[in-house]
Amino acid sequence: MGDDGRGDEVSDRRPNPSAESAPQYATLKAFNVALITLVGSSTLALSLAVLAPMMMATAGMPPAAFGWISGASGLGSVWLYMANSAFTVPLGPVRALMVAALVATAGAALIMSGSYALMIAGAILIGFAYATTTPAGSQILADNTPPSKRNRIFSLRQTGVPLGGVIAGVAGSALAAQYGWRGALGVFVVFLLVASSILFLAPRHFNESRPRTAFRFGKLFALSNLRQPFLTLAAIPGLRIIALASIGFASVQGVLNAFFVTFLANGLGYDLKLAGLLFALNQALSVAGRVVYGFIADAFGSPRPVLCGLSVLSAASAIAIACLGSGWSMAALIAVAAFSGISVATWNGLFMAEVAGLAPERASEASAGSTFFVFATYVVIPPIAGVVITWFGYRAAFVMAAVCVAIAGVVLAIGWRGKMRGG
Numbered sequence: 001m002g003d004d005g006r007g008d009e010v011s012d013r014r015p016n017p018s019a020e021s022a023p024q025y026a027t028l029k030a031f032n033v034a035l036i037t038l039v040g041s042s043t044l045a046l047s048l049a050v051l052a053p054m055m056m057a058t059a060g061m062p063p064a065a066f067g068w069i070s071g072a073s074g075l076g077s078v079w080l081y082m083a084n085s086a087f088t089v090p091l092g093p094v095r096a097l098m099v100a101a102l103v104a105t106a107g108a109a110l111i112m113s114g115s116y117a118l119m120i121a122g123a124i125l126i127g128f129a130y131a132t133t134t135p136a137g138s139q140i141l142a143d144n145t146p147p148s149k150r151n152r153i154f155s156l157r158q159t160g161v162p163l164g165g166v167i168a169g170v171a172g173s174a175l176a177a178q179y180g181w182r183g184a185l186g187v188f189v190v191f192l193l194v195a196s197s198i199l200f201l202a203p204r205h206f207n208e209s210r211p212r213t214a215f216r217f218g219k220l221f222a223l224s225n226l227r228q229p230f231l232t233l234a235a236i237p238g239l240r241i242i243a244l245a246s247i248g249f250a251s252v253q254g255v256l257n258a259f260f261v262t263f264l265a266n267g268l269g270y271d272l273k274l275a276g277l278l279f280a281l282n283q284a285l286s287v288a289g290r291v292v293y294g295f296i297a298d299a300f301g302s303p304r305p306v307l308c309g310l311s312v313l314s315a316a317s318a319i320a321i322a323c324l325g326s327g328w329s330m331a332a333l334i335a336v337a338a339f340s341g342i343s344v345a346t347w348n349g350l351f352m353a354e355v356a357g358l359a360p361e362r363a364s365e366a367s368a369g370s371t372f373f374v375f376a377t378y379v380v381i382p383p384i385a386g387v388v389i390t391w392f393g394y395r396a397a398f399v400m401a402a403v404c405v406a407i408a409g410v411v412l413a414i415g416w417r418g419k420m421r422g423g
Contacts, residue, residue, distance in 0.1 A: 026203075027153065030144035033202050034137035034157045037097050040195025042164030044104055044188045045073060045130040046283075048111070048123065049257050050172035050276050053265055054181040059116040063266045067386025070258040072120040074378030076107075076127025079220075081372035082228055084135050084365070086219035093136035094202045100136075101196040104129035108189045112182045131375060133160075134352070138367040140206050142356050150356060155294025155349030162286030162345055165257075167191070169280025173273045232369025236359045239366060241415035242351065243373045245307070248408020249347045250377035252314050252401040256282075256344050258382040260321070263394040268326045270333075278337040285341025290349050303350035304412060310350075311409025313343035318402035322395040 048055070052066040059065075080087060088096040107125030110118045137157060145153045168188065175184035233240050260282065264275035293310070297303040317340035324336060351374075352367060359366040381404075385397040 026144045027146070027149070029203060030140045030206065031153060031157060033094070033198055033206065034133075034140050035160045036195050036198045037101075038133045038137060038157065038160030039163050039167070040192040041100070041104065041130045041133050042161045043167045044108065044164075044185075044192045045126055046161075046165045046257065047168035047172050047185060047188045048073065048126070049259075050168050050261055050279060051176055051181040051184060052258075052262055053272060054176055055111070055119065058114045058181070059119060061116055062390075063262050064386040064389045065116070066262065067258060067382040067384075067389075069119055069123045070254070070382035071379045072123035073127035073130070074254070074375045074380075074382070076124035076129075077131035077375035078127075078372060078379055079124070080128045080131035081135075081369070081375060082226060083220045083222075084369075085228060086216065086222065088132065088135045088139070090216075092206075093139045094199050094206050096132050096136045098196065098199050100129035100132035101192055104192055105189055108185055112185060114182075127375070127378075131371070134371050135365075135367050138352060138356060143206075147357070149298075150353050152291075152294040152298050154353040154356060155290045155297070158349030158352060159287040159290045161348060162283035162290070162341075165283030165286070165345075166280045169261075169276045169278075169283055173276035177273065229369040229372035232365055236362065236366055236369075238358050238415075239355065239370055241411065242354055242358070243370045245311075245408040245412040245415070246351055246370065246374045247377045248311065248405045248411070249307075249314065249351070250374045251381050251404035251408075252318050253345050253347075254378045254381040255385045255397055255401040256318070256321070256340065259385060259389065259394065259397060263321070263324070263398075267394045268324060270326075278333060281334065282337045282341040283345070285338050286345040289342040289346035293346055294349055294353075297350055297353065303354045304415075307347055307350055307354075308409050308413050310343055310347050311405050311412065313339075314347070315402040315406040315409075317343045318398045318405065322398035322402070 048069060049066070052069070053063055055069070056063050056066055087099075091099060104126050107122040107129065110122030110125065113119070113122075138154075141153060141157060171187070172184055175187055179187075233243055261272070261275045261279050264270045264278065265272045293303075293306050297306045300306065317336075320336045321340060324333070351370075355366050355370050381401075385400070388397045388400060
């Protein structure tokens with residue numbers, strides 16, 4: 001494969017097993033592999049936001065400085081999506097996930113150093129490893145899931161992200177109180193490695209369904225990788241609208257994931273354990289939301305109208321969080337955490353299903369190319385939100401996120417109407 005990145009495109013266009021005729025047990029195995037590895041990876045990635053106040057205190061930095069750590073994690077993910085043709089394609093999805101678990105372990109070790117500079121480097125590695133679950137899991141599912149069940153299966157798979165958030169929120173603050181934040185992070189690394197052990201049980205055809213090329217380490221850093229996501233958007237009709245809208249959804253989710261716990265604990269003075277539990281509640285409701293919205297999207301025959309509705313709910317949720325005060329009752333705090341849970345982080349599976357539906361024979365390439373823009377947003381939004389917080393306060397950052405996701409809804413609605421008219 002040459003450095004122009006076309007090897008990924010060729011691989012995705014080669015014949016692969018018919019997903020429509022895939023036996024039910026193959027779909028179940030594919031789902032289990034994709035879900036369990038995603039839970040392990042997302043638990044480690046999201047635990048950073050839960051442990052952020054203690055991490056920043058150890059590094060001698062203000063709480064808002066975590067925005068750069070969160071952005072670095074997003075940068076690592078962007079790196080993977082640009083270099084997907086040099087990583088997931090040559091290794092195959094199963095082996096790529098195995099290597100990613102080791103990369104994440106190395107990243108966690110750097111974060112445990114307590115040095116702010118090394119924390120940023122470690123976050124990049126964790127973000128790279130976490131991002132691998134998208135193209136790898138999408139390829140495994142696309143090869144083994146009938147199109148008639150795609151929305152619900154992809155939405156169910158994406159519940160692995162908030163499930164990881166639940167685990168991180170419930171266990172993170174408790175483990176940190178008992179063993180320190182480094183001990184808590186170490187536990188999450190072990191959890192990731194245990195979850196990744198399912199990859200050794202994956203059928204061989206999960207990794208061999210597409211032709212693979214020779215892996216070359218240097219190609220991970222090739223400058224030509226920078227243009228691959230843009231070539232993908234240009235090559236697949238309809239992908240540009242979805243990628244553009246995803247920026248708004250990623251903005252509100254990025255701000256919530258990075259600063260919800262810190263806002264409650266440092267901004268409003270609530271106990272860190274309570275803040276962690278509210279974050280866990282938020283993530284738990286996201287699990288339910290992703291499942292429900294997946295079935296609703298299948299009933300509509302398209303995820304786009306559901307995504308349009310979620311843009312409105314997400315904007316309202318961000319405004320509700322911005323309105324939180326230090327004297328709010330427990331019932332009110334729970335209500336806001338729950339409302340934001342069923343809206344802000346429930347779009348991802350529908351997004352991935354729409355992408356896979358646009359180009360099922362190029363699922364790995366399409367998911368990597370489009371999700372590049374999601375994680376590019378995760379790179380820039382937390383640091384921008386950190387600056388906004390420093391100058392104008394936490395509430396202004398959440399209002400900014402609400403505006404971004406509202407614009408995404410408008411973009412989707414216009415694009416969807418054009419598609420219905422044949423435009």
